[in-house]
Amino acid sequence: MARSALLNVMVQAAMKAGKSLSRDFGEVQNLQVSVKGPSDFVSQADLKAEKIVHDELMKARPTYGFLGEEGDEEKGTDGAHRWIVDPLDGTTNFLHGIPQFAVSIGLERNGEIVAGVIFNPATDELFTAEKGGGAFLNDRRIRVAARRVLSDCVIGCGVPHLGRGNHGKFLVELRHVMGEVAGVRRFGAAALDLAYVAAGRLDGFWETGLSPWDMAAGLILIREAGGFVSDFKGSNDMLADGSVAAGNELIHKQLVEVANRPIPTR
Ligand code: IPD
Ligand code: CA
Ligand code: CA
Ligand code: CA
Known part of the structure; x- marks a missing residue:
């Protein structure tokens, strides 16, 4: 199916930022890195990629709002549209030379995500979707x-850092899931997950504990x-709530049920 002009803009932006990430990935030991919070790093590679995506998207649609992980939110004059961007999802992987990272771009229209692009330049995999x-x-x-059937399933998850809370509840969820599935995976880039x-x-x-840019696309x-x-x-409140459960209808339902099981008091 042919891509819309808007989706093409998103793809071009993701691929241009992906090129920059690929170059930096080759010289990862020379990058300047700073720490934003517990296990939350930002490198020159993140900042460069965000500037590229920002400039490409804003050149094409100057009136849209822009929410990127590494910059201040820009409201935009349009009111209806907002780009939601993670310029480098999987920074920790990236900094360790693990080729599991991506550029993620979502387009929100009147509060609903209507298009998404996720690009992993290390594997050359480009994921795209538009509403309908x-x-x-x-x-x-x-x-x-x-x-x-859960016993046939491989389920991905994110492991919260000890310093970021929710780890006690996560361990309970993990124990439930581990007991029922074929395998659990933690790849370290939520957008790619x-x-x-x-x-x-x-x-x-x-x-x-996720942010809108981890999930939008x-x-x-x-x-x-x-x-x-x-x-x-x-509910449909993922961007505000930060929690997400996904799968086909049946698996999604079971994961929501696991996330709501009571936590034993001892
Ligand atoms: C992180 C990754 C990771 C998730 C973290 C995110 P970042 O994003 O998506 O998989 O577990 O919660 O912060 O910081 O690498 O863009
Ligand atoms: Ca980050
Ligand atoms: Ca992220
Ligand atoms: Ca990021």
Whole structure:
């Protein structure tokens, strides 16, 4: 299916930033890195990539708002549209030479994500989706996995840092999931985790404590791939709440149920 002009703008921006990331990935030991919080690093590579994406998107649509991880939010005069951008999702992987990272760009219209692009320059994998147009990996249609039984499933997750809270609850969730599935994976780049659910590589995914830029593009990928995604309450408030559970209808439901099991008091 042909991409819209807007999606093309997003793809161009992601690929241009991806080139910059690829160059920096080759010289990762020379990058300046600073620490923003517990296990939250930012390098010159993140900042360069954000500038590239910002400039490309704002050149094409100067009136849209812009929310990027590494800069101050720009409101925009348009009111209806906002770019939501993670210029480098998986910074910790990147800084360790692990090729599991991506540029993630979501487009929000009147509070709803209507287009998403996630690009991993290390593997040359480009995930794209537009509302009503399906989800694609390098222009081939993707769908969420059809597995219905948890014991056949590989489920992805995010592991909260000890200093960022929620780890006690996470350990309880992990124990429940581990006991029921074929495997649990922690790849370290939430945007790609969501793209992997859309592509049927992961049967499901759950994480909490995320930011809008980690999720925006992934949400529409999953929906356009026929999947279900919500916050831990089962509502559509992921961007504000920071929690996300995803999979096909059945697996998503079971992950929401796991996230809501009572935490034993001892
Ligand atoms: C992080 C990654 C990671 C997730 C963290 C995020 P960053 O994003 O997506 O998988 O567990 O919560 O902050 O900082 O590498 O863009
Ligand atoms: Ca970060
Ligand atoms: Ca991120
Ligand atoms: Ca980031």
